[in-house]
Amino acid sequence: MEPLLLYPDPAPPALGQALDLAGYPWKSVTSADSANRLEPEDGWAGAVVCADADPEGAFALCRALRKRDIPLEPLLLLINAAQLEDLELREDLFDDFCLMPFQPKELDARIKHLSWRTGRGTRPELIEYGPLILNLETYQAAIGGRPLDLTYMEYELLKFLSTHPGKVFTRETLLSRVWGYDYYGGARTVDVHIRRLRAKLGEDHAPLIQTVRSVGYRFGQSRFGL
Numbered sequence: 001m002e003p004l005l006l007y008p009d010p011a012p013p014a015l016g017q018a019l020d021l022a023g024y025p026w027k028s029v030t031s032a033d034s035a036n037r038l039e040p041e042d043g044w045a046g047a048v049v050c051a052d053a054d055p056e057g058a059f060a061l062c063r064a065l066r067k068r069d070i071p072l073e074p075l076l077l078l079i080n081a082a083q084l085e086d087l088e089l090r091e092d093l094f095d096d097f098c099l100m101p102f103q104p105k106e107l108d109a110r111i112k113h114l115s116w117r118t119g120r121g122t123r124p125e126l127i128e129y130g131p132l133i134l135n136l137e138t139y140q141a142a143i144g145g146r147p148l149d150l151t152y153m154e155y156e157l158l159k160f161l162s163t164h165p166g167k168v169f170t171r172e173t174l175l176s177r178v179w180g181y182d183y184y185g186g187a188r189t190v191d192v193h194i195r196r197l198r199a200k201l202g203e204d205h206a207p208l209i210q211t212v213r214s215v216g217y218r219f220g221q222s223r224f225g226l
Contacts, residue, residue, distance in 0.1 A: 002025070002040050002042050002043060002044060002045040003024075003025040003026050003027045003040060003044065003045060004019065004024055004025070004026040004027075004044065004045050004046050004047060004048055004111075005026070005027065005028075005029055005035055005039075005044045005046070005047040005048070005065075005072070006019075006026045006027065006028040006029070006047070006048050006049075006050075007028065007029055007030075007047070007048075007049045007050060007057075007058060007061050008028065008029075008030065008050060008053065008054060008057065008058075009028035009029055009030045009034070010028060011026070011028040011050075012050055014101070014102075015048065015050060015078070015102075015107075016028075017147075018102070018104040018107055018108070019048070019107075020138075020140065020147075021104065021133065021140070021142045021145060021147065022104065022107075022108040022111075022133075023126055023133075023135040023137070023138065023140075024045075024111065025045075026048075029061075031057070031061065032060070032061055032064035032065065035061065035064070035065065043072075044072055045115070046072070046073065046074045046075065046076070046111070046114065046115065047062075047065060047072055047074075047075045047076070048075075048076045048078065048111070049061060049062055049075065049076070049077050049078065049094070050078040050100075051077055051078060051079050051083065051086075052078065052079060052080045052083065052100050055079075055083065055086060058077070059086075059090065059093060062075060062077065062090075062093040062094060063093055066092060066093055073095055073114075074095040074096070074111075074114035074115060074117070075093070075094045075095050076094065076095065076096050076097065076098060076107075076110055076111060076114060077093070077094040077096070077097040077098070078097070078098050078099075078100050078102065079097055079098075079099065079100065080099065080100050081099055095114050095117075096110055096113075096114055098110055104145055125137060127159065127162050127163060129162050129165060129208070129219075129220060130208070130220075131143050131144040131145075131205060132162060132201075132205070132208065134155075134158065134159055134162060136159070139152075139155055141155060141158065143201055143202065143205050144204075144205065146202075148200050148201070149200065150197075150200065153178070153179070153193060154193055154196060154197055154200070156178050157174065157178050157190075157193050157194075157197065158197055160174070160177060160178050161209065161217070161219035162219055162220075164219065165219050165220035165221070166218065166219075166220055166221055167218065167219075168212045168215050168216055168217070168218045169216050169217055169218070170215060170216040171187035171190040171191070171216050171217075172187065173216070174190050174216065174217070175187065175189065175190060190216075190217070194209055194211075194217060197209060208220060
């Protein structure tokens with residue numbers, strides 16, 4: 001997936017984090033010149049232009065991106081409520097806008113809709129279960145919008161469990177499926193990793209991984225709701 005163009009540079013931390021958690025690669029630029037210089041070989045996947053701090057620079061960039069031989073799209077403009085009047089007679093410079101401070105889910109929904117409408121790019125492969133999101137391309141994970149700092153094996157274990165919600169696995173099965181058949185560690189390895197995962201998920205979300213007494217572990221609810 002090609003990256004989104006972001007303005008300004010450096011990108012606002014909340015914007016960068018929201019895009020990272022949603023699985024969108026991006027690069028921030030300072031001007032139309034840097035947008036051309038940093039453009040990937042296959043072009044930008046689109047643009048997210050933040051106009052609240054530097055409206056003149058933001059609209060100048062939008063104008064330059066639209067005046068290309070092949071105008072860049074989709075282009076999402078981020079503004080604050082006081083700037084709504086600034087959009088008058090500038091409808092040709094953007095495809096959609098979002099008010100700041102934005103909600104990450106709204107931002108994601110607007111980018112997805114624009115990408116679908118313009119036929120530009122696809123989202124990376126994600127695993128989503130309730131508040132949990134795993135990006136399989138970047139090995140990032142988040143719970144309730146909060147990034148999770150996972151080791152490689154913690155991520156692999158969480159990925160395996162979350163792709164089989166409701167199913168119970170013994171410790172031996174988890175060892176063979178996650179660690180591999182040639183791994184010689186004992187069942188305690190699974191218990192330790194489960195305990196660490198629950199701690200990192202936090203008290204509110206730790207019950208996503210349930211202990212099934214005398215059997216093993218289950219992620220999420222069974223189909224019987226038990």
